[in-house]
Amino acid sequence: MSARPPQAAAPGTLYVLATPIGNLGDLSPRAAELLRTVSAVAAEDTRRTHKLFAHLGAAAPLLLSLPAFDERGRLEPVLARLRAGQSVALCTDAGTPGVSDPGAALVAAAWEAGVPVVPVPGPSAAVTALAASGFPADRFVFAGFLPRKGGARAAALGWLAASPATLVLYEAGNRTAETLRDLAAALGDRPALVARELTKLHEELARGPLGALADRFAGEVKGEVTLVVAPPAPGAGPAAAPEAEPLEDELRRRLAAGEPPSAVAREVARARGLVRSDVYAALERLKHGGQG
CATH class of the missing domain: 3.30.950.10 (Tetrapyrrole methylase, C-terminal domain)
Structure with a gap:
């Protein structure tokens, strides 16, 4: 009788867990219990998450760094644990993950990998x-x-x-x-x-x-x-769009603020739909006291 091939482990669960935005007393009992029992925590800043566990009086599990500046580059270690059947809590420094905080890329990747996603609601500024x-x-x-x-x-x-x-x-x-x-x-x-x-x-x-x-x-x-x-008053029409700042005024302002001319030329050209070399030439004229 031939042996059955080993079955793949069922995927774990990704808990999208909201944490306090200031007052640690706002952490829900459900969130606290999950933090004590998950296999790992994907954290925006592991130092902040360590403080949360200190408040709970609990030992922190494995903390996996998921910073905003490199969220996509840090996904695979988290996904590997989820695929192996481990439960992971996603926490950011404060509030609900993915709301002007990292987390959306991990949640999307979990859905694509067939990993169950469970929201644990809580504070949001x-x-x-x-x-x-x-x-x-x-x-x-x-x-x-x-x-x-x-x-x-x-x-x-x-x-x-x-x-x-x-x-x-x-x-x-x-x-x-x-x-x-x-x-x-x-x-x-x-x-x-x-x-x-x-x-x-x-x-x-x-x-x-x-x-x-x-x-x-x-x-x-x-x-x-x-x-x-507040929304517009009933019956009020849409507010008039702000007038665009004249090009030379913007260039003078940004030069006075010490911004590098090359960066100013690149950003202004992209925002205004202009040719970058033309903007740079205008910057050079202004730097030397010329007019557009």
């Missing part, structure tokens, strides 16, 4: 701020982080201006005032909420018109910020 804003939440757009500059930022603002929904964005503290001013210019002076350091010791929530909030947060702002902007 976007939804937390939305709930605290008092603005309509039956329809909202989560825009994450806006592009920082140039045509890409203008295009994103124009797209948001055309949306009839409540808007939710993330921003770094030191760029909050600039983004509030840009939103006011693109959307009109709508009501908005600034939620800074949610659930942490220095949590701050401020609500008011975009322009007033830009003035309030014009100084040094520390920490992580979530912005919620």
Whole structure:
């Protein structure tokens, strides 16, 4: 009687597990139990995840690094364990994986590999701020982080201006005032909420018109910020698109900020649909005091 060939192990489970955005007391009992029992954790930053296990008073299992800058390059060790039947929890530094955090590539790869994916819901700065804003939440757009500059930022603002929904964005503290001013210019002076350091010791929530909030947060702002902007008033037409910054003004501004001319020429040409050599020539003229 011939021996049966060995059967392949059933795949393990990938748990997409939300962690606290500040207050460690927000970790759910279900999430805590899963962290204690999984074979491994795929973590955005293993140092932050070690602190989470210290809070639980539990020994950390194998921690596999899955940083934002190299998520796709780190997938295979995680997938190999899942294919071998091990359970893995996906955690980012704070909040829900894949929401302006790494994780989406791993989840997509798990689906493609036939690995069961189980969400373990919990904190999300976007939804937390939305709930605290008092603005309509039956329809909202989560825009994450806006592009920082140039045509890409203008295009994103124009797209948001055309949306009839409540808007939710993330921003770094030191760029909050600039983004509030840009939103006011693109959307009109709508009501908005600034939620800074949610659930942490220095949590701050401020609500008011975009322009007033830009003035309030014009100084040094520390920490992580979530912005919620009310939808257009009923019957209001779409806000006028912001006027494009004149080319020479943009070039002068970026040169004054110390940006390398080659990088400026490349980014401006791509954003405006121009020939890179023409933009570079305009930069050279401005550097030497000439006019376009």
